[in-house]
Amino acid sequence: MxxxxxxxxxxxxxxxxxxxxxxxxxxxxxxxxxxxxxxxxxxxxxxxxxxxxxxxxxxxxxxxxxxxxxxxxxxxxxxxxxxxxxxxxxxxxxxxxxxxxxxxxxxxxxxxxxxxxxxxxxxxxxxxxxxxxxxxxxxxxxxxxxxxxxxxxxxxxxxxxxxxxxxxxxxxxxxxxxxxxxxxxxxxxxxxxxxxxxxxxxxxxxxxxxxxxxxxxxxxxxxxxxxxxxxxxxxxxxxxxxxxxxxxxxxxxxxxxVDQPGAAAAAPFVVMIIVMTVRGKAIPLRDHPFAKQPRVGSGRLRPGPVVAGAIVTTVLVLTLSEAWVLAIGTTLAVATFLLSFVVLVGYVGQISLAQWPLAGFGAWVAGRLMSAHGVPFLPALVIGVVATVVLAVVIALPAVRVRGINLAIVTFGLGAVLEFLLFTNSEYTGGIDGTAVDMELFGWSFDGGLHPYRYVVVTFVVLLLLSVVVTNVRRGLVGRRMLAVRTNERAAAALGIGVTSVKLYGFALSAGIAAVGAVLVSFSVGIVDYAQFSSFGSTVYLGLAYLGGIGFLAGPLLGSPLAPSTIGTQFGKDVLVGLGAYLPLIGGIALVLTVVANQDGVANDLARISRRVVDRIGLHRRSNGRARPVALPESPVADRGRVRPALLEVEGLSVSYGSTVVLDGVSLDVRPGEVLGLIGPNGAGKTTLIDSITGFTRPTAGTVTLDGADLLGRSPSARARAGISRAFQSLELFEDLTALENIIAATDPASRACYVTDLLRPAPVRLEPGVVDAIREFRLEDDLDRPASDLPYGRRRLLAIARAVASGPSVLLLDEPAAGLSGEECRELARVVRRLADEWGMAVLLIEHDVEFVMETCDRLVVIDFGRVISSGDPAVVRHDPAVVEAYLGGGSAPLALNAERTS
Structure with a gap:
């Protein structure tokens, strides 16, 4: 002791x-x-x-x-x-x-x-x-x-x-x-x-x-x-x-x-991971600041650039020395690894600093199978990739509970654990001589040191194939889910998208790609040094991916030349002698200046320049740079079927944050085919009530049922799939998607088969009748091809409501839908809300401060103040209720005036 x-x-x-x-x-x-x-x-x-x-x-x-x-x-x-x-x-x-x-x-x-x-x-x-x-x-x-x-x-x-x-x-x-x-x-x-x-x-x-x-x-x-x-x-x-x-x-x-090399060094990160797993939240709370994300490309892999790249690569390989050829092959292998950042960071928005050690785990599994057990290259590679995917999912399970910079540090710690416990332990890595491997397919060797020309062919083909996989994912149903989660997790969950599933899939797919890239990089010369898979390696490679353009397929190719042993290093050796020593310094300065000047990377600049050149030489023309208008199929509104009727009942709902009571025993019901108005002064707890109904806030007491089925304990996405949809007060659109993609995201199938099928062929866009009807109800036909971020505020608000309506929910929750709209837009919205109840058969719960809008639209009113129901019933009766007048005007006997706000 x-x-x-x-x-x-x-x-x-x-x-x-x-x-x-x-x-x-x-x-x-x-x-x-x-x-x-x-x-x-x-x-x-x-x-x-x-x-x-x-x-x-x-x-x-x-x-x-x-x-x-x-x-x-x-x-x-x-x-x-x-x-x-x-x-x-x-x-x-x-x-x-x-x-x-x-x-x-x-x-x-x-x-x-x-x-x-x-x-x-x-x-x-x-x-x-x-x-x-x-x-x-x-x-x-x-x-x-x-x-x-x-x-x-x-x-x-x-x-x-x-x-x-x-x-x-x-x-x-x-x-x-x-x-x-x-x-x-x-x-x-x-x-x-x-x-x-x-x-x-x-x-x-x-x-x-x-x-x-x-x-x-x-x-x-x-x-x-x-x-x-x-x-x-x-x-x-x-x-x-x-x-x-x-x-x-x-x-x-x-x-x-503890007699285990690396255990002491890994200890702080194990503690950190446990603490953050317990502390983390599955979905951000309301008012979470959604910062601007790097731009994402269309995901199209155009044949022209691919053919041009193949021709240029062939010419270089046939004219340069073997050292240059090996450097080109390494550059393509690094680009393959950097594709993993495009998927995870670019598309899903998850900042991972464990990618390089995680990829190294796949290389370690494959290398040890080949060296110690004589397994051929291809089976060893497949097993290594599968093992990496499994490990990535295990790592992601605690990691998905945190986000942003917290996620970056947690994954950094996870990578450090791998480094300290595995890669620095010579007992597991083949001793001081490393692991000897032989890259051979069906008797055909493509070892980079012995056959650099073959190595280039293999790395080019692998990069091309995985680029096709990534572009399929980006353009399919999975890609829409990924961008929805990246942009706004709350809105994605409210549409029935499984946020956790999307994140886990992103971690798994990116890990598989990273493992393939790491094998190609580390196996290139026949001896694998696993010490290179350090946790700081991920920070360098993330920087290179960001420099190239982390949301673009071309980004990895543009960032990879600055990695070690690539054409950048070779350029420093043969052309500008001595430059190789300055390459890390040049790369660091270029990275900082690029991010400050252009957060979207070099690929975005090149894409913008190429569009200007193409438009100038007249190869194709677009009106104001916009894509061709989207053609809607004929779907007359009169033929629309009514939604599945369902009764939403809230009984004794209470919500508290510490000693502060936000909702206190609120009870109400929303019936099919009617509009229930929920009004009350600012801070009364109206939005908290919607958050509780949709699963974003955990109540301390009470029940929420839909046609008698208890909803408490269900996730927001599960409640959305059950038939509850909402439009947020703060809109919370998917800014990276077009208006049409925003609406389609609400009706995409909930099937998980797309996680496999989209790898081979992207699921086609399907314009369900509900999508077409929602577009026409809110007159969004001329805005479908425009990014949501480019729309004026009034159109954005209508888009948010149309997205909530498109899936044909049984219950629709609208949080201040008329805020920011003009008088004519408000009157038209009121007519649309009435049609949703009368013709579609929806049960609509409406929160709105515009009392005139409420009086014209609602069948019944419920008034809450300081978290308690103070009045309910017919709008004309509620308007004269002394308790309501007191809540809004602080006293007096006059009826509640139109557009009144609390003055006390």
Whole structure:
């Protein structure tokens, strides 16, 4: 027991390193909402500045430290104003990729200047050993944990009790509102970037004597710090410090007690994954900020570019040396791997940083089967791909409960677990000699080292075949589901799309593609080095995929030349001698500048240029750049059948958030063929009631039934399939899809067979009668080919309602459908809502503040205030109810005026 206590005390040294690094990550996120993957690289640069001044330049320790810390603070402020400020409204992936680009750039600059040698530096802290329980503990570890504790207290006090701390909290809560009250989000963010960068510098300089100073020392440290910052929610300094102590001590104990290489290094990520799995939400809550996503291509694989690419590749292969031919083959293999990012990140919107280690698992399975068990290449490849798909689904099960940057960090941790437990363990990877493989099909060898020309042929064919698979998925039913989930998970679930199923499928398909690419890359020369499948490798490859255009089929080909051993490397060797050493630096700078200037990647620019050229030379003409109008089949409205009638009953429904009661025993029913109006002042709980009916909010009491069938416990998508549809107050359209695709998404079959059939042939677009009728009811014929994001607000609102109607639901829930519409549009909408009840037979629940609209449309009214029903019945009677007048007008005896709002 005494020995374990001594080991635990020794673990405080590691705890201090984690604490210092994680505090800086929390600082940056609190001030700007950015998870800074370059935190360690900033500290690394500052540590080398200090090294130059103090060790090489003989400056005193303290002045050198001050200069290095100030330089890091200036660098942090510059990063904000130059790169983060232009990306304030960009997607999480864009901001993440910029920090990854900065990481690559800064680390490459350090390597160019100082190489990869390990530098031992002196410590200014006391290093006198202290004996604890028979274990010798250097005093500097205890000093460091004391420094970390003091910084934690200081930061907590500053951000809790000072004006600057309150300003930071205000900006983190709502930048627009903070700006309205005189708080500059830019100044606050820049100050926090400067402070976190200064802290990164201080931490790097203090810990350099312990972990030594080399190109990857600090960036590796940030891996564990990310896990700790995520556990702390990127907000709490005390939680970050406490987690650092627990994980640092725990990791040291695991090192001593567990005889498994890599187990200690993987421990923080295992804890992080468990915490985030328990904490995560399946679907975002209302008012979740949906940032702009990178643009997605049409998914069409045109024969012209394919033939041209084949001709160019053939010419190059026949005219260049074997070294160049192998580089071309490697470039195509890397492009095959990058296709996996197009599927998962581009189409599904899931930021995964586990792709490279996950793909390496497939290569490991295939390689070990071939090397240790003599399995031929093709069966080994198939088994490796299947094993990777299975592992991807297992990994995705906890990962799908989180999203955005949290998902990126969780998958980063999952990749790190694979790296530490598998790829760095020589017992599993074939020892120091690696794994010998023979790429041979039916006696035909295409080993890249021996037969580079054959290798190019195979990689080209594989890339082409998998590109066909990806384009089939993009253009089919599965692709519409993916883009719907990527754009708006709540709206997708409300249409009956299984959000979790789509995510799991995206992880599985992308993992299979990644495994094929990893096999082609790592098997190219016959000896597989599994150490290359590091967790940081995913960050590099994600950056390359984003640079090329992560939503476009051409993106992988445009990004892959900057990867190691590709034509970019060969160009640096043969054409511009010495350029190869600068390739990581060039790639990092290009990545950062590309994201800041164009978040959609190089492929989007090339697509736009090619369209202009084609239009100019007159190969085809389009009106204002728009596609041909969509032709609707004849489907007379008079022939429409009525929807399946169903009675929606809500009984004693209550919703509470902590001690705040939002709904208190609400009861109502919505009958087939009638319009029930639900009115009440702002904040009465009307939208919460719809969220509870549709499954987005869990009630604390009460029941919701549809024709007597209990709906509680069912998912939002299951309730949609049962016959309940809704239009959101905030629209929540699928911005990446056209108006027609938005509507069709509501009527796509629920069958899961498309997950297989779409791989071979995309499911054709089917214009169901309900789709045609909804289009004509809302007069959207002229807008069908336009992206939803291009429509004016009034048309967007009508599109949102048409989408909810298209599936022919038994019950339709409309949340303020007339908001933002003109007077004539409101009157027409009122007539349409009446027809939906009278002619279609729908049960309609209508929330609306426009009392005139309600009076003209509704058969009955229910009024709620502060979560309770205060009146119900005929509209003319409810309008004169004293309780309703009191709720809206704060007293008086006059009937409720048209368009009244609460004035109390």
């Amino acid at each position: 005494t020995e374990l206590l001594g080991v635990a005390v020794l673990g405080l040294g590691l705890s201090s390193l984690y604490a210092l690094a994680s505090l800086g990550l929390v600082l940056t996120y609190r001030g700007s909402g950015v998870v800074n993957f370059a935190q360690g690289a900033i500290g690394l640069c500052a540590a080398f500045v200090w090294f130059e001044l103090h060790v090489n330049g003989s400056w005193p320790y303290l002045p050198a430290l001050v200069v290095a810390v100030v330089a890091a603070a200036i660098l942090g402020a510059v990063i904000h104003f130059a790169f983060m400020r232009p990306l304030r409204t960009a997607s999480a992936i864009a901001r993440t990729v910029v920090t990854l680009g900065l990481l690559i750039t800064l680390q490459a600059a350090v390597i160019l200047r100082y190489g990869s040698v390990v530098n031992t530096v002196p410590s200014a802290l006391p290093t006198t050993p202290l004996s604890v329980g028979g274990v010798t503990v250097p005093v500097d570890r205890l000093v460091l944990i004391a420094v970390a504790a003091a910084l934690t207290v200081a930061l907590w006090l500053v951000y809790r009790f000072t004006g600057f701390g309150r300003s930071t909290s205000a900006v983190a809560e709502d930048q627009t509102l903070a700006g309205a009250v005189g708080v500059s989000p830019d100044v606050v963010a820049a100050a926090n970037w400067a402070l976190s960068s200064a802290l990164a510098a201080l931490a790097a300089i203090l810990v350099a004597p312990i972990i030594t100073l080399h190109a990857s020392s600090m960036t590796t440290l940030v891996i564990g710090a990310l896990a700790i910052a995520l556990i702390a929610g990127f907000r709490s300094f005390p939680v970050a410090f406490a987690a650092s102590v627990v994980l640092g001590v725990g990791q040291t104990l695991v090192t001593r007690l």
